[in-house]
Amino acid sequence: xxxxxxxxxxxxxxxxxxxxxxxxxxxxxxxxxxxxxxxxxxxxxxxxxxxxxxxxxxxxxxxxxxxxxxxxxxxxxxxxxxxxxxxxxxxxxxxxxxxxxxxxxxxxxxxxxxxxxxxxxxxxxxxxxxxxxxxxxxxxxxxxxxxxxxxxxxxxxxxxxxxxxxxxxxxxxxxxxxxxxxxxxxxxxxxxxxxxxxxxxxxxxxxxxxxxxxxxxxxxxxxxxxxxxxxxxxxxxxxxxxxxxxxxxxxxxxxxxxxxxxxxxxxxxxxxxxxxxxxxxxxxxxxxxxxxxxxxxxxxxxxxxxxxxxxxxxxxxxxxxxxxxxxxxxxxxxxxxxxxxxxxxxxxxxxxxxxxxxxxxxxxxxxxxxxxxxxxxxxxxxxxxxxxxxxxxxxxxxxxxxxxxxxxxxxxxxxxxxxxxxxxxxxxxxxxxxxxxxxxxxxxxxxxxxxxxxxxxxxxxxxxxxxxxxxxxxxxxxxxxxxxxxxxxxxxxx
RNA sequence: GCCCCCAUCGUCUAGAGGCCUAGGACGCCACCCUUUCAAGGUGGAGAUCAGGGGUUCGAAUCCCCUUGGGGGCACCA
Numbered sequence: 001x002x003x004x005x006x007x008x009x010x011x012x013x014x015x016x017x018x019x020x021x022x023x024x025x026x027x028x029x030x031x032x033x034x035x036x037x038x039x040x041x042x043x044x045x046x047x048x049x050x051x052x053x054x055x056x057x058x059x060x061x062x063x064x065x066x067x068x069x070x071x072x073x074x075x076x077x078x079x080x081x082x083x084x085x086x087x088x089x090x091x092x093x094x095x096x097x098x099x100x101x102x103x104x105x106x107x108x109x110x111x112x113x114x115x116x117x118x119x120x121x122x123x124x125x126x127x128x129x130x131x132x133x134x135x136x137x138x139x140x141x142x143x144x145x146x147x148x149x150x151x152x153x154x155x156x157x158x159x160x161x162x163x164x165x166x167x168x169x170x171x172x173x174x175x176x177x178x179x180x181x182x183x184x185x186x187x188x189x190x191x192x193x194x195x196x197x198x199x200x201x202x203x204x205x206x207x208x209x210x211x212x213x214x215x216x217x218x219x220x221x222x223x224x225x226x227x228x229x230x231x232x233x234x235x236x237x238x239x240x241x242x243x244x245x246x247x248x249x250x251x252x253x254x255x256x257x258x259x260x261x262x263x264x265x266x267x268x269x270x271x272x273x274x275x276x277x278x279x280x281x282x283x284x285x286x287x288x289x290x291x292x293x294x295x296x297x298x299x300x301x302x303x304x305x306x307x308x309x310x311x312x313x314x315x316x317x318x319x320x321x322x323x324x325x326x327x328x329x330x331x332x333x334x335x336x337x338x339x340x341x342x343x344x345x346x347x348x349x350x351x352x353x354x355x356x357x358x359x360x361x362x363x364x365x366x367x368x369x370x371x372x373x374x375x376x377x378x379x380x381x382x383x384x385x386x387x388x389x390x391x392x393x394x395x396x397x398x399x400x401x402x403x404x405x406x407x408x409x410x411x412x413x414x415x416x417x418x419x420x421x422x423x424x425x426x427x428x429x430x431x432x433x434x435x436x437x438x439x440x441x442x443x444x445x446x447x448x449x450x451x452x453x454x455x456x457x458x459x460x461x462x463x464x465x466x467x468x469x470x471x472x473x474x475x476x477x478x479x480x481x482x483x484x485x486x487x488x489x490x491x492x493x494x
Numbered sequence: 495g496c497c498c499c500c501a502u503c504g505u506c507u508a509g510a511g512g513c514c515u516a517g518g519a520c521g522c523c524a525c526c527c528u529u530u531c532a533a534g535g536u537g538g539a540g541a542u543c544a545g546g547g548g549u550u551c552g553a554a555u556c557c558c559c560u561u562g563g564g565g566g567c568a569c570c571a
Contacts, residue, residue, distance in 0.1 A: 010571045045570055115569080122568095131496035132567060157569050174499070183497040185567050192569040199571050223498050223566035246500080253563065281506095284519095288507055292518050311500095311507085314564065318505050321520040331533080373533040384531090435529090453529040465531040 003035030004213045007061075007068070008203065011041055012048035015060030015265040017317065018218060018248050018256055021282045025245060026216045027066045028283065028305035038210055039071030041087045042203070044196055049089075060265045064275050065298055070210075083210045088202050091209075095197035098205045098235060099158055099190065107234045108190060110156030111138040112149045134159065134186030158191035160201070160231065167226035172214070172243035173310050179226045188227060204228050208237035216243040216307070219314070220255065243307055246286045247314040256317055272345055272378030274333070277326035285315045295328050327376050335372075339364045342378055346389075349382040355389035363388075367475060370467040385467065388475055393462035393484065397491050400458045402451040409447075410455050411492040416441055417456050418485040421478070429478045431470035459488035 007023040009015070030037035039061070043049040058073065068074060070081025085091055102108035111134075122132050138159070141149075149156070168178040190201035197205075207215060207228075215228075222244045232239045250260035257263065268278060279298050289296070289304045296304070330338065339361055346364075349355045359367075371384055387393050401410045420437050438456075442449040453469050460481055466472050473481050 008571090012571070042571065048570075111569090113569095118569085126495080129495045133496090159569095171499095177498075179498065183567075185497095189569050194569080196569090198569070203571090218565095219499070220565055221571095244499085247565075249564080251505090255565070285506070290508070292508075294507095294519060313500050315507090316505060318520070321506060324520055327533085370532095374531070376532090439529090448529095450529050457530060463530090467531080469529055 006038035008040045011054035015057045031302040032305045037068045039068040108160045111159045112154045155193045157193045159187040160190045204231040214241045219244045249314045249316045277329040281322045345378045370471045387461045402454045460484040
């Protein structure tokens, strides 16, 4: 049978790094073995699920390039796949039917315990230093007792009978795992009193209905797997294979969380990380090819991926390494592609009021050779060359004076440079035309070229770190270079 | 508290009994290139393979224990 895998996010928050990585591994496995990749939305937590988050998650996964074969929408088109719908709130009847089946078999039963009773049990267990578990108060009610409670207006939740014995499975990543059902916390609720089904139940009903063969998910579900296996069996379905992925960790090695790390994919996108880098980085967080290759495209990853080689231990998320990888990918982008990707970030600078005009594509294209290798992220564009797109720059007199120079020398230097640059004329205002005369100027006055260049750099850009000076002067244009030099000279005269 | 999982440089990792005086990458430090910043190149510091017992002629690699870390134990997912 051909492999069927799925990613089943809950639309209760924006697309999380961990969800993206789980989706990626499912995708890589499906594509590697020629299987089917399914997307299913687990939206049974009505209180927290929203359509905004749903859209955010779908958009994020599309952005990463992790296209699915079956799901609530596929490639922008409406629900496709033999097992639609792919949104759990639209599959309620199937859970209802499954619950009735379990009830009929007495594999599940209605439970009328109140939140207060359960809370009291929990406190008592805690006081006795016992693990929390359902005490089974409603496990063996007679028909009359149930009827009496229903008559009281109490609506029962449905609990699944856990029974006795041990459940074992062969995890594709961890090997054999055995758990005594006595440690499962007692009979667990599969349907709330309000009739809505719970995660442990829906996940099994759906994985069975959608004929999922390999459940690839985070390690945080490992301890819950026996519950799922018990449900698969009770429902009379074949149990799928499981693969539990190592967790992505905060710097302190706890499960990655919003509090301690940046977890929303959106934020990475907004900062200018490119999909290739995110995919590449995430793929190698918990898995490696076994070779020393590390810059790999999605297709190359698919080709090399092997679930069995995935690590068992958690991996700390290292943003520095991601940034390095992002730089690697930015440098590999085709010029036109890079310009397309840069445009929204330049617009964002505009919106934020950090620049005063939009550069043309032609300007960006000209700039590319000197900025492509200087961008750690697309979002760094403003920092790098924003001074080109504002009317005037703030120049701090302190930084204007090179370390080995004094204010008077700086003023002389800038004045002389101004003359030299003006003499170049505007017909041939090119880097090749500017450099020789300015070097000659420095030499004739006994200045180190670097000092002169630094003074000019700060005068026209307001900063000490910029792309190469002559390219920068050309990008700025003769008029602005001259007027900024004038302003800087004034600053020193005062 | 109970159950489960995990354990190689600060971080991501290679390593599946001898090739390991443990390799690569990020980060860090030098140097080279160089008008600054990057990028690139070269080199360096950095892991007694968590600790202790075994097994073996031989262990980072296999077994056991200890320690440490993490995850799970909801009418959340």
